[in-house]
Amino acid sequence: MVAKRTTIRDIAEAVGVSTALVSFALNDDNKKYRVSDEMVRKIRSVAHEMNYQPNSAAKSLRSGKTDTIGVILSDISNRFFADIARCIEDEASEAGITVMIGSTDENPKKFERLVDVFINKGVDGFIIVPCEKSEHVVRRLVEAKVPVVLIDRTYEDLDVSSVTLNNRKATSLAVNELYAQGFRKIHFVTYHTTISNIVDRETGYVESMKKCGLEDEISVRKIKYENILENMRSLIPQMLDGGTEALIFSTNRLAIDSLVVLREIGKKVPDDVAVIAFDGSETFAFDLYYTTVSYVKQPIEKFGTEAFSVLSRLIKTGDTRDYKSVVLHPELIVQESSRKRK
C-alpha cells in the first residue's frame, strides 16, 4: 500500500466542507443528493490536485462489494485457458472490475483452497473451470448464493450457470468429415476422466459412429493425464498396427504429442493415418507441421465474454436462482490432415 494517501477527509478539510459532501460530489450521487454544480467542480478539482485515490478496502467494507471477481482455471500456462483468462480480463477491465486468477492443476484440494481464499478476499463472484471430484465445493457456493459461472465443463445435476461447448457435436463433426472422406476405421483417443466435456466428446464420437453404421469400428483408447508423450509412444504404433485409418483426439495436448510420435516413427499424415485434432488455440503449432492439421475449433473468446456477461448479470440482480446455460458451437476446420488420398 502506498505511503500516506489522500483521504476524503483531507479533501473535506482543504475545501472546508463535510466528508459527506465530498463523497456525494465524487460519486455521481450529486444529482441524488443535490450538491451545487460549483461545489462539485471545486471538490473534484481539489481531489485531482491532491491526487486522491479512493481506498477500496474502506469502500468494500462499507458496501459489501469489491468489484473483483475470482477466476479459477485448470492451468493458466495452458494456452486455451490463458486465452479465456485474457478475454475475461479485457471484459472486466472495461467494466471497471478486477480479476483474481488461480490455477487448480485439476487438483480438488487446490481448487477448494482457491475458493476459500477468494471468498475471503470478498470477491463478488466466480468464473470457474471446475475439476473432477469437486462438485461439493461448487454446490456450497451455489447454496451460499454466491454468483458462479462454470465454463468449459459443468456438473449436470447442479443448478448453476455455465458456458460450455456442444462437445458431442464437436466430435460428431469430426467423425462425419472422416466418414465422408471415405475413412472407416476411425478411432478415438482421450483421457481417462469423468470431466463432463471430455466425456461428452467420447459420447459424440460413439453416437455418430453408430449413426454412420460403423458400430463395429468403434474404438476408444484412454490414457492417463501424466506422461502423455510416453503413453503415446506405445499407444500410437499399436493402433496403427491394428489398422487404424483415422485418429480423432479429444484434446489439443493429445493431438500434439501424437503428431510428434508420428513424426518420430516416420509415419506420414494423412497418407499413413488421417488426423483430426481438437482446439485451434495453438494453431501455430500445427502450422509448422509438414502438413496442415484439421481440427475442431472452439470459439475461445466467447467462453470469456459470455461467462463474464452472465456473471455480471448474476451479480447485478443478485438473483442466483436465475441461472442460465450457454452452449457454444464448435466448427470443423478442414485442412490437409484429414484428406483421403487415393
Place this chain on the structure above:
Amino acid sequence: MVAKRTTIRDIAEAVGVSTALVSFALNDDNKKYRVSDEMVRKIRSVAHEMNYQPNSAAKSLRSGKTDTIGVILSDISNRFFADIARCIEDEASEAGITVMIGSTDENPKKFERLVDVFINKGVDGFIIVPCEKSEHVVRRLVEAKVPVVLIDRTYEDLDVSSVTLNNRKATSLAVNELYAQGFRKIHFVTYHTTISNIVDRETGYVESMKKCGLEDEISVRKIKYENILENMRSLIPQMLDGGTEALIFSTNRLAIDSLVVLREIGKKVPDDVAVIAFDGSETFAFDLYYTTVSYVKQPIEKFGTEAFSVLSRLIKTGDTRDYKSVVLHPELIVQESSRKRK
C-alpha cells in the same frame, strides 16, 4: 461477497465474550495478550463451527496491508508470460498472498491504467514487465516508495529492483555457435523497439560478430510489431537472396513465423539456411517442425521465483531503497537447425 457472513461479533456473542478476545484468540496474539488456553480452544471451535471467514476488507482497512500483489505483464496469453505468471502465482499462494494480473499489450495507456487500478485496490507491491515509454509511471511508483520489481526488461537509470536475462550473452552464444559451425553470413532479425531486453540482444549480436572478426557481415533487420507473418513473407526471401547463411531471431514469435515462411517457400533448414530461435517456452511448436530447432533458453521459472522473492523482501522490510538486480543466464540448446551440413 457472500450472503451474510459470520463476523467476529457473532462469535463473541455466541461465546459470551468481547470481540477483542475473539480477535486475540484467533490470531496468534494469545501469547502477547494472555488469553487462557481453554478460551482459545473454545473460541476457535465456535469460529470453526460457524464457518467464520475473516473479512479482508476490514482487515486491510485497519492494517493498511492487503496480502495482494499486482502483476502486470505484456500479454498473459503469450506463453512466456503465462509461464512466469503461473510461477509467481504458485509462490504467492504458498505464502498466502493473492495475485492480481493485468496485460498491457505494450500499450503505455493500458499500463498506466492498470497501475492506477491496482494501487487503488491497495496492492502491497508490484511485479511488472514494463513497456516502452512508461518510465515515468514506474518512476512515480518508486518515488512513492511502492515496492516494485521489474522483470524481463528494466530502465537503466531508475533505482529499481529487477530480474532480467543476460540478453547480450544470449545472442552472443548464438553467434558463437553458428561461427563455430562454419557459418559467416550470420544475420539478425528483431523488432523495431527501444525495450531494453530486445536492444541488448541486438547489442550482443553486434558485439560478438565483431569479436569473431565478422564486422563486415553484420546485418540487423528490424520489423514492426504488427503483421509479423506478412512482414516475414517479404523479408525472408529477400535475405536469402542476399546470401544469408544463418538467421538469429530476437524472439520466439519472430522465429516461429519465419519457420512458417521458410516452409511456405520450400526452403530447408538448415540446408538452405541455419536458424537459432529465441526462447524455448514453446518448444512443442518446434518439436513438430521437420527439423528440431536450436534456441536460446531462458530460465522461465526463475523469473517468477526470483521476482517474487525480491518483492517479498521489499514488502517485508519496507525499505524500497534497498533495491537489487538479479541477472539470469541463458543457455543455448543446440539441435539440428544450426548444424552445418557439408
Place this chain on the structure above:
DNA sequence: TAAAAATGCTAAAACGATTAAACTAAAGAA
C-alpha cells in the same frame, strides 16, 4: 404573508476487524 417545497449542506452511525489502555480478580510479597 404564511405555509409548503426545494435546495445545499452537516452530523453521526455504520461496515468488521485490530489494539492500546484500562479494569477486575486472584495470587504473591511485605
Place this chain on the structure above:
DNA sequence: TTCTTTAGTTTAATCGTTTTAGCATTTTTA
C-alpha cells in the same frame, strides 16, 4: 493486613468510506 503483580478480560478508538436523517436557508405556491 495491605500492597504489588499477574492473568484474563473489556472498553472504546480507529482505519476511510457511504448514507440516513435532519438542519438551515431560500424559493415557490396559495
